[in-house]
Amino acid sequence: MNLFLYFCRKNRNRKMACILHLETSTSVCSVALSVAGNVVFEKISYEGPSHAALLGVFVEEAVSFAAAKSYRPEAVAVSGGPGSYTGLRIGISMAKGLCMGWEIPLIAVPTLKIMASKAVRRCAGKEGLYCAMLDARRMEVYAAIYDAGLSLVRETKAEVVTPETYRMFLEQGEVCFFGNGSDKYRTVVASERAVFLEDIHPLATDMATLAEKSFQEKAFEDVAYFEPFYLKEFIATTPKNKVLGQ
Secondary structure, eight states: OHHHHHHHTSOTTOOSOEEEEEEOSSSOEEEEEEETTEEEEEEEEOSOSOHHHHHHHHHHHHHHHHHHTTOOOOEEEEEOOSSOHHHHHHHHHHHHHHHHHHTOOEEEEOHHHHHHHHHHHHTTTOSSEEEEEEEOSTTEEEEEEEETTOOEEEEEEEEEOOTTTTHHHHTTSOEEEESTTHHHHHTTOOOTTEEEOOSOOOOGGGGHHHHHHHHHTTOOBOTTTOOOOOSSOOOOOOOHHHHTTO
């Protein structure tokens, strides 16, 4: 980190914002670096929940890249939830440590909004509603609904999906559903207005535009007191081997 800190102290009047992005809310682990809202470095692993081992390595690689290019991160952006309790804790703990060490601000980007931004881009900004859904176990999901301009139409909720869950929105027009929780709704909905988008995960690369906007608006979090948006309280479970008396 010493080489990086050297570059952090240079060019403090640089106008274009350089932001380090961390996303660990699901089983996917990703890190990205953006300059003026454009991604210049990214690292992604889809190999499962191994954030504790991978995140530090990815950050080190991003830091080395930044130093080689004389970039100085002016903020750290992190996915703020909802999502995996453990994943969010790992990502936000790393983000806080970096912000404190580098003395730069913290930006939190709602996880479901990260997903919605990708869905809107994939649909070329098509008008309509976009429902981001994360698996919350059993038939429950974390979900929020946005419009094509990424304005929040319905707040984030933890809810059990049934045929009636989003009927009022489908009566208004087409709704795009996406995320690893959307398959649960696919099995119960019959409306032709329900469109499902595949392979949309919350990724660090999709945070760049949203974080850049927050940076320009100086919408920063309190590094010491910021907590993830868990939506539901963490419930510890007993390991299977102990249940079986092993």
